[in-house]
Amino acid sequence: MKAIVDCNNFYCSCERLFKPHLNGKPVVVLSNNDGCIISRSDEAKTLGIKMAQPYFLSKPQLQQNGITAFSSNYNLYGDLSKRVMETMQSMLPAHCVEVYSVDEAFVDLSEVPLNKLNEVVKEMKERIMHWTGIPVSIGVAPTKTLAKIANRLAKDNKAKSHCMLVLDTAGKVDAALKRTPVDEIWGVGKQYAAKIEKLGYNTAFDLKQVPEDWARTHLGGVVGVRLIKELNGVHAIGLDEQLATKKMVSCTRRFGHPLQQVEPMKEAVAMYVSRAAEKLRRQNSAAKKMTVFVIEKALDKGDVYKPNEPINKVMVLPVATSNTNELIKPALQLLEELYQPGVVYEKAGVIFSNLVPDDSVQQNIFTPSEGTKVSKALMEKIDNINFSMRNEKVKFASSGTNREWKMRQALLTPKYTSRWNELKDVE
Incomplete structure (x- = not known):
């Protein structure tokens, strides 16, 4: 049997963990640069808040309904995600837990007896909540696709299902498929x-x-x-x-303010490549194709905001890779081809696609395999340092130090779990 463990409204749950007075109250989390709504609590959904609503247009509705908004705190979310995954691995062999995204993981329960499934699933759900404070929904079925269906149905009626659904008979599977x-x-x-x-x-x-x-x-x-x-x-x-x-991995962000010069845009794209490459390595994959896009600054027309369409360039990489040092140079090359002097830009992004497992990459005959091993080991060391110390302690020079492009985060909460000076005070 396969299970999918999915954190409920993950970003909102992370914020509520350190602000328990918001439990049961509507909460939303905003995208990079406080652009639009990307996570909603169940209470916010009930009030009609839609995904991807622009924040500046949503403010009146949020204020009218007493909805609390937060800037995305990716350091906090990443650390709590790691804790959730490690909690699952404390109950099962590590190879049984396949991290699918920051808030989802597949779990192989094939060695758990059928008559023990409900008990194990309930214990896993309760342990994650007890150890991390993050509520999860769990769907269990014979395959990953069926487990995904079970998970969705469990979340559709949380009060009845208690966020768990085990499809352990043919009758239960068929009933779920009909719905x-x-x-x-x-x-x-x-x-x-x-x-x-x-x-x-x-x-x-x-x-x-x-x-x-x-x-x-x-x-x-x-x-x-x-x-x-x-x-x-x-x-x-x-x-x-x-x-x-899954199809792709990306890092796309609005600049802290519109940019007209190419150099700060290069720094931003280099950093976006670094972040997206980290995501590739976390899921043990490599990318064969890279897309870089930019978006020109849109004109505001009263209370109507219509963003411009992205302009992009695509490159097929000679060898699939997840090494940041091998990805930054072609990304900056694509950006230079996209850049037009005198144009004002408000957003850029990097998308990696055509993903393959990183342990089955077909090497180029002209690329020494020893060099690939060294690069992979280097990336592992950099990831470990940055994860433990945060704030991108080790980064490539091409991402710059001035960071005039850094995104706006007016509603950012502290990094409660990864900074000594930002630990939560308990009175």
């Missing part, structure tokens, strides 16, 4: 879902019935076959396919 529209299946996007619905399949249960040969013809070949197998309880998504489902 799942095709666009709610893990890895099925809106366009893919529309295509499936046009073919006459509206629920995951409908889709489960199709023959594999039909799926190979109509649902994208091997990808469609894997999906049908997963819905029928046959494990078909390994790390390679999981990375393909």
